[in-house]
Amino acid sequence: MPYKAIVKGIEFEGNISPVEGFDFGYNFALTDAKFSLSGVSPTISDPAVLNSPVNGACNNNAPSNVNFCPYNRLSLTPKFQMTMTVGYTLPLDKSLGEVRIGANWYHQSSMSFSDSSYLNPDGVMGGYSSVDANISWNNVAGQNLDLSAFVTNLTNEVWWQGAQSVSHQASLGIGAHFYAPPRMFGVSARVHFGGER
Numbered sequence: 001m002p003y004k005a006i007v008k009g010i011e012f013e014g015n016i017s018p019v020e021g022f023d024f025g026y027n028f029a030l031t032d033a034k035f036s037l038s039g040v041s042p043t044i045s046d047p048a049v050l051n052s053p054v055n056g057a058c059n060n061n062a063p064s065n066v067n068f069c070p071y072n073r074l075s076l077t078p079k080f081q082m083t084m085t086v087g088y089t090l091p092l093d094k095s096l097g098e099v100r101i102g103a104n105w106y107h108q109s110s111m112s113f114s115d116s117s118y119l120n121p122d123g124v125m126g127g128y129s130s131v132d133a134n135i136s137w138n139n140v141a142g143q144n145l146d147l148s149a150f151v152t153n154l155t156n157e158v159w160w161q162g163a164q165s166v167s168h169q170a171s172l173g174i175g176a177h178f179y180a181p182p183r184m185f186g187v188s189a190r191v192h193f194g195g196e197r
Contacts, residue, residue: 003035003070007077021089029081033074060119071118078111078127097139104132113163122175123165130157130180144192149185156183 009031017023050058050069058069087102107129114123134150162178 003037003068005033005074006036007031007033007074009033021091023087025083025085027081027083031077031079031081033077033079035068035070035072035074037070058118065119069116069118072115073112073117073124075112075115075117078108080107080109080127082107095142097137097141097143099135099137101135102133106130113160114165116166120165120175123163125160125163128157128159129155130159131155146190146192147188149187151183151185153181153183158182 009029011027011029013025013027015023015025050056050071053059053062055064055066056062057065057067058071059065084105085102087100090099090101092099107127109127110124112124114120117124130152131154132150132152133154134148136146136148138146140147159180160177161180164174164176166174
């Protein structure tokens with residue numbers, strides 16, 4: 001493939017604890033990823049060649065596609081990603097144990113699951129957000145017992161964990177999407193035996 005992939009980006013990450021027992025964390029990433037036409041022979045990169053109705057690399061109605069379409073997106077590379085987490089430990093007497101509440105929010109923009117997104121746009125997933133939450137009670141009432149509960153995908157969002165798309169004219173005509181789990185709840189209990197933990 002004569003094209004070069006150029007990836008640029010910035011990322012911020014931090015954590016603050018404005019009051020005792022409370023913490024807030026965040027992460028933000030911006031990625032600019034694309035294929036470059038710089039230095040590529042005009043016989044390959046000319047728009048008339050790329051969109052040829054006979055064998056254009058970027059024409060999804062052509063009976064064959066010769067070479068690579070530089071208009072494709074880099075696979076598994078969303079432009080935006082953001083995560084925020086919050087946690088709070090209740091100010092309880094130590095004899096009661098430790099109770100902590102937490103939540104996590106994640107967002108990403110649209111993303112292609114292959115490097116042939118221009119020919120197979122149904123392999124591009126739209127952006128989505130998800131929320132997880134949890135609560136834990138360690139050393140319940142001073143005993144060797146921990147309890148916890150959690151929920152994932154709290155808002156029951158729908159997104160893909162994977163996709164296979166080769167549905168353009170010159171392909172096998174296959175398309176498949178693999179979905180992430182729906183909202184789920186769970187609880188757990190753990191008993192500690194022996195001496196001090």
